[in-house]
Amino acid sequence: MKKSLFIVLLITLVACSTSGSNESTEIITEANEITDTTKSPNTTTENETTTTSIVENYSFDNEKMSPFTGLELTPELWLKRPRRVLAFKIDNNINARPQSGIQESDAVFEILVEGGMTRFLAFFYDKTSSFLGPIRSARPTDPTIIRPYGGILVVSGATPGLLPQIRELQVPVLTEQPPPSMFRTSDRSAPHNLYADTEIVRKVIDDKGMVFNKPPYPLYSFGNYQDNWNDGSARVIVKYSDFTTIVWKLDDNQYSRFIIDGYSDKKDEAVAHNFITRDGYEDILKSETIVILQGPIYVDEATTLPSVLTVGVGPVYIFNNGKYIEGTWRRTDIDQSFEFYDNDQNQIYVPPSTQWIHVLPLSGEVSWEEN
DSSP states (O other), X not given: OEEOOOOOOSOXXXXXXXXXXXXXXXXXXXXXXXXXXXXXXXXXXXXXOOOOOOOTTOOOOTTTBOTTTOOBOOHHHHTTOSOOOXXXXXXXXXXXXXXXXXXXXXXXXXXXXXXXXXXXXXXXXSOOOSSBBOBOOOOTHHHHHHGGGTOXXXXXXXOTTHHHHHHHTTOOEXXXXXXTTEEEOSSSOTTSOEXXXXXXXXXXXXXXXXOOOSOOOXXXXXXXXXXXXXXXXXXXXXXXXXXXEEEEEEETTEEEEEEEXXXXXXXXXXXXXXXXXXXXXXXXXXXXXXXXXXXXXXXXXTTOOXXXXXXXXXXXXXXXXXXXXXXXXXXXXXXXXOEEEXXXXXXXXXXXXXXXXXXXXXXXXXXXEOO
């Protein structure tokens, strides 16, 4: 087994514990509200995705490729632009599994929350889902990730101190809306039963005049493998805390997702993490590329919630089709996308493919195995 390690950085922050088992009690506020104070980032690309292998002489085309996968879009998709990026906060509590719709997203960020657990930010730009959820409340790291893409954060609500903070960062927020854009199901109990139709949510936003005419920045730079990628990552282990560990296992050219957490009676057993469609079809979550960004953890003063710093410098690990590369992520400003560099300070290009991004505290662990 090869194991990673890390040291970073430039910033000194208040440390906080990530072990535990229970999410904090949430006070949800300001339902049916949308706030837009966005200063739009101006730049680059567009996009959508279908699974494909790396293309020789790859060149990113702002007009016809996805900013979240680097894959070429069909004309039907790029003719829908300009569109606003929507980022939905998705629950990962045991009572929220299997989730729905995240398998249809353009990209997924997985972010530490209280109790050593995680939640997801599912990005929708060219893709759509008529049944996405369960949707939960915002966390302090969310707006810092969304801002470069001119996105709207779609959540069930937020703790009282957080909404002003998000507005101060000029990220618009859409909280729970009445049906049909958002709706609660009867098969699960609240708060794990709020779902959305992404296209109807988009119509709500358009009706409020929140049209966004500039394409978002690309997630990061896409391109072919460089010579310094290594073989030997058929199994990738991402440990957020003593409570949550994610295991990715290579199956053909995609990684299948398994989870080990404190909810399970068999705490050392990796259980398949599935999605489920509205009509009951169930299958395992997959991604072609796994990106792991590590940053310092701190306690957000306004909410006392744990957060991971996403502006600065930190270790990055990128896995694709059994290959991997280690390096450093850099982001000098909240309006910038992530940039990746290898240990010789050469820029790393991420293979165009489906993307799952782990935002991991420095206290977390990353390891990988050949088989």
